[in-house]
Amino acid sequence: MSTTPSVSPVPPKTWRTRLVGTPLGWVVTLALAALGVYLFATHMGHILSALPYLLLLACPLMHLFMHGGHGHHHGRRE
Numbered sequence: 089m090s091t092t093p094s095v096s097p098v099p100p101k102t103w104r105t106r107l108v109g110t111p112l113g114w115v116v117t118l119a120l121a122a123l124g125v126y127l128f129a130t131h132m133g134h135i136l137s138a139l140p141y142l143l144l145l146a147c148p149l150m151h152l153f154m155h156g157g158h159g160h161h162h163g164r165r166e
Contacts (some may be wrong), residue, residue, distance in 0.1 A: 106115040128135065 107116065
């Protein structure tokens with residue numbers, strides 16, 4: 089009986105997997121962090137005034153995008 093090694097499928101290369109861990113990825117990450125700090129420092133009033141609306145908007149968005157992780161088995165019994 090010969091055993092063949094199981095070959096795991098290679099995940100497809102997406103822009104995220106190509107960017108993570110590369111020098112370009114670090115530059116993009118640091119640039120976005122610097123932009124975030126700048127916007128937070130200069131537009132604090134706008135952020136604070138929009139915060140209640142952003143929290144209200146987060147509720148329906150979480151329901152819309154996060155129901156996949158609730159353990160629904162779609163008719164499968166365990």
